[in-house]
Amino acid sequence: MKLKLLLSCILYLACIFGVQAQKDPQARQLLDRSATIFTKNSVQITFSIQPQDNGFETAPVQGIISIKGNKFLLETPSTITWFDGKTQWSYLPANQEVNISNPTPEELQSINPYAFIGLYKQGYQYSIGTLKTYKGKAITEINLHAESAKSEIQQATLYVDRTNGQPFFIKITDCNKNTNAIEVISLKKGLNLPDNLFTFDKKKYPQAEIIDLR
Numbered sequence: 001m002k003l004k005l006l007l008s009c010i011l012y013l014a015c016i017f018g019v020q021a022q023k024d025p026q027a028r029q030l031l032d033r034s035a036t037i038f039t040k041n042s043v044q045i046t047f048s049i050q051p052q053d054n055g056f057e058t059a060p061v062q063g064i065i066s067i068k069g070n071k072f073l074l075e076t077p078s079t080i081t082w083f084d085g086k087t088q089w090s091y092l093p094a095n096q097e098v099n100i101s102n103p104t105p106e107e108l109q110s111i112n113p114y115a116f117i118g119l120y121k122q123g124y125q126y127s128i129g130t131l132k133t134y135k136g137k138a139i140t141e142i143n144l145h146a147e148s149a150k151s152e153i154q155q156a157t158l159y160v161d162r163t164n165g166q167p168f169f170i171k172i173t174d175c176n177k178n179t180n181a182i183e184v185i186s187l188k189k190g191l192n193l194p195d196n197l198f199t200f201d202k203k204k205y206p207q208a209e210i211i212d213l214r
Helices: 003-015 025-039 105-111
Strands: 043-053 061-068 071-075 080-083 088-092 097-101 124-128 137-146 153-161 167-174 179-188 209-212
Touching: 025 124, 025 137
Parallel strands: 097 209
Antiparallel strands: 043 061, 043 179, 061 071, 071 080, 080 088, 088 097, 124 137, 137 153, 153 167, 167 179
């Protein structure tokens, strides 16, 4: 799966909880609680994502994403990406190269978790679904539908803790009808993450070729 799509799906997981058929007050309340988890805390999520492209599933991707405000560190077997709020570094271990860029606001809509915080406040309708449990956990199912056919994310189904809104699972369908199922394996919140965690340290990757795209 392309890096941009992978980032979009993973980081959409981190911040769609911050996402608006009817607009159910109970669903809104849970989404607001979910948003608070990401906006008032530094968090670290261990996840597994199962992409499905044109009906064909590919191997699941596992990784870890750490978030602090508008900064993030995304680690997967194929890519490590740092973003410090301005500059992004994407390291490809297989090629031993680092691409440096300053994403535009438009680009950040697909790669920056902070850019998605207010997504649920406009452009989506939501309602409570029927599922009550997920892997033995008491959950509330929330279904979201884009109000515009031009929206990149057309539908999403979320399973969240029915009391505090903590996410367990999300399934996303994009405008090309591709789906991605993301499972939250663990979520640690209230962490004290240092700012240098979100910047590339060349000393740790002395063999990496630097490609500056700025």
